Amino acid sequence: xxALAVAVPTTVQAAPATEAAAAAILYRHATLIDGxxxxxxxxxxxxxxxxxxEAVLADAKVTADMLKGAExxxxxxxxxxxxxxxxxxxxxxxxxRRRAEALMRRDLYSGITATRxxxxxxxxxxxxxxxxxxxxxxxxxxxxxxxxxxxxxxDDPRTLAVSAGVKPGTGAWMQAVDDRSDLPLAVxxxxxxxxxxxxxYANLPADLIARITKEAHRQDMQVWxxxxxxxxxxxxxxxxxxxxxxxxxxxxYQAVDKRPATYQQRVAIDPAPFIARNNPxxxxxxxxxxxxxxxxxxxxxxxxxGEKRARTGGGPAYCSLDLAAALTAQAHQAGVEIxxxxxxxxxxxxxxxxxxxxxxxxxxxxGFKAAEAIRAATLIGAKAMGQEADIGTVAPGKLANMVVLxxxxxxxxxxxxxxxxxxxxxxxxxxxxxxxVTAEELGRD
Numbered sequence: 437x438x439a440l441a442v443a444v445p446t447t448v449q450a451a452p453a454t455e456a457a458a459a460a461i462l463y464r465h466a467t468l469i470d471g472x473x474x475x476x477x478x479x480x481x482x483x484x485x486x487x488x489x490e491a492v493l494a495d496a497k498v499t500a501d502m503l504k505g506a507e508x509x510x511x512x513x514x515x516x517x518x519x520x521x522x523x524x525x526x527x528x529x530x531x532x533r534r535r536a537e538a539l540m541r542r543d544l545y546s547g548i549t550a551t552r553x554x555x556x557x558x559x560x561x562x563x564x565x566x567x568x569x570x571x572x573x574x575x576x577x578x579x580x581x582x583x584x585x586x587x588x589x590x591d592d593p594r595t596l597a598v599s600a601g602v603k604p605g606t607g608a609w610m611q612a613v614d615d616r617s618d619l620p621l622a623v624x625x626x627x628x629x630x631x632x633x634x635x636x637y638a639n640l641p642a643d644l645i646a647r648i649t650k651e652a653h654r655q656d657m658q659v660w661x662x663x664x665x666x667x668x669x670x671x672x673x674x675x676x677x678x679x680x681x682x683x684x685x686x687x688x689y690q691a692v693d694k695r696p697a698t699y700q701q702r703v704a705i706d707p708a709p710f711i712a713r714n715n716p717x718x719x720x721x722x723x724x725x726x727x728x729x730x731x732x733x734x735x736x737x738x739x740x741x742g743e744k745r746a747r748t749g750g751g752p753a754y755c756s757l758d759l760a761a762a763l764t765a766q767a768h769q770a771g772v773e774i775x776x777x778x779x780x781x782x783x784x785x786x787x788x789x790x791x792x793x794x795x796x797x798x799x800x801x802x803g804f805k806a807a808e809a810i811r812a813a814t815l816i817g818a819k820a821m822g823q824e825a826d827i828g829t830v831a832p833g834k835l836a837n838m839v840v841l842x843x844x845x846x847x848x849x850x851x852x853x854x855x856x857x858x859x860x861x862x863x864x865x866x867x868x869x870x871x872x873v874t875a876e877e878l879g880r881d
Contacts, residue, residue: 458486459507461862463838465495466511469846471518471814471829473807476846482516484836487861491832515844517810518830519549519837519860521817522576522791524682524733524777527564528556530597536564538877539781539789540575545870546788547839547852549860552777552821553580554660554682555637557598558609558629565630571863579633579821581660582626584648586639587612589699615644619651626657632822633658633679638699640665642672649676658822660733663687667697674724680820681725682733682777684763685755691717704752707759713766722770731820733777734764736797737790741780761801768802775820776813784875788853799849806849836862 461484468480470492481498483491483506491502522543527536543551553561561580568575587605589595590612595604605612608625626634634652636645636659645668649659661678663686664670670690673681681687688705689695696702709715725732739760742753768774776798778790795813798804804812818828826835838859843851858865 458862459505460485460490460502461507461509462498462502463509463511463516463840464498466514466516466840467844468492468830469515469517469807469810470831471811473811473815475807476515476844480516482830482838484859484862487836487863489830489832489834489836492830511840513842514856515841516830517547517839517841517845518814518828519576519839519858520547520791520813521550521552521776521821521828522548522778522789522813523552523680523775523817523820524554524735524779525551525781526554526556526779527578528558528560528598529594530600531557531560532879533560533564535878536560537573537575538873540564540568540573541871542786542873543576543789543791544574544858544860545855545865545867546792547841547855547858548576548789548791549835549837549839549858550817550821550823550827551576551578552660552817553578554779555581555583555610555635557600558582558631562630569861571861574865576860579823580631581633581635581658582608582629582631583610583635583637584613584622584626584640585610585637585699587614589637589639592700613640613644613648615641619647620655623648623651623655623657627655631657633660636661636665636673636678638662638666640668642668642676645673646676649678653677660820664689664695666699666701667695669695670721671724674721674728674730677728678730679822680731680733680775682735683738683779684732684734684736684760684767685739687718687721688755688759688763690721691715702754704754705759707756707762710759710766711762713762713769715766718763718766719770722767722772725767726771730772731816732764732767732772732774733820734760734767734774734798734802735777735779735794736760736764736801737794738779740793740797757797757801761797764798764802768804768808773816773819774798774812775816776809777817777820784873784878787872788855792852795849795852806846809849810845810852836860
């Protein structure tokens with residue numbers, strides 16, 4: 437297999453003052469998998485200049501003028517994809533900058549160029565996001581939410597971990613709200629943290645969820661909600677109009693006789709009514725989601741990890757992986773667009789992060805085709821963050837966020853684990869330069 441024709445920089449380089457001043461880089465002779473879900477396109481060239489893609493064209497259409505003065509990267513025999521997106525992650529509960537940077541380093545060198553952060557201590561997240569976007573650290577770009585929940589949620593110990601210095605529920609990044617709250621002010625405070633979304637988490641009534649959603653949208657923020665916001669059932673959460681709902685298994689509570697009244701009272705769900713993948717109650721929910729263009733952040737890996745913990749003496753899993761996979765498959769068959777999110781990570785020393793497991797579960801357990809799983813981790817991930825104009829596919833005008841593989845992921849999704857190089861905002865990070873994450877860096881979670 438052909439080697440890269442040019443050396444890839446091993447350190448972060450300063451971005452040029454203007455795109456016009458930057459020399460073009462031509463990634464030539466690649467097999468392009470562009471993130472739209474379409475077939476692979478052999479013999480393609482992607483032209484980047486600065487942090488943007490300038491052109492995508494067949495090798496035969498590259499002119500002598502385009503080659504003049506350009507840097508050439510020979511990708512013969514390689515597969516070029518959009519940068520990957522993990523649409524459900526946490527990096528600051530509690531804040532630990534060294535741990536966060538180690539995990540983000542592994543993500544970036546594994547091809548992940550953007551991550552959706554689902555509410556943490558945003559004082560810490562905002563600084564990591566700033567350092568990531570300007571290239572001070574090796575990290576995906578971060579897009580994050582501030583959290584809203586009912587006052588009764590704030591006895592959760594995680595709220596203490598993200599609220600050092602303030603009373604839990606009073607910080608702009610994690611607010612306790614009720615029917616007396618000034619919602620325009622609460623949303624404005626959240627927006628002031630740099631968050632682009634409100635995460636609606638737990639212990640809120642249906643009418644208040646609808647009001648929060650309406651106000652967040654009025655202030656040009658997305659709304660990311662749990663599939664059930666106890667005690668509010670999934671149908672009422674969906675009726676409120678969030679942009680994305682998370683955790684497939686929460687949706688199953690719509691079809692059970694007795695639902696928990698609070699987040700703290702979650703109970704196990706009998707998988708029997710759902711395993712056949714044709715539950716009529718779920719069909720109604722998924723039809724509404726599809727009609728409204730609402731995305732599902734499935735997080736299959738969460739349920740796999742729950743089963744592992746149960747087998748090793750942890751608490752019982754309230755939802756099995758088979759149940760989560762059956763619900764995700766039914767949603768997928770109903771036309772709901774599904775993003776690839778992990779809500780967790782692999783251990784120290786693991787060569788790749790949890791997103792690769794999520795992709796393998798989508799294919800192996802939920803019946804996705806490999807191209808559909810890749811789309812879940814590229815274009816749909818971008819939509820889940822409201823960033824599809826800039827990322828998610830390889831296209832002119834978008835950020836030059838790409839990953840190069842040595843093996844074809846369309847023939848086997850496990851071939852995603854063959855990363856050769858990541859390009860983020862036009863800067864190259866070669867996999868050979870990756871330093872594995874150590875237990876010392878991760879510390880105590």
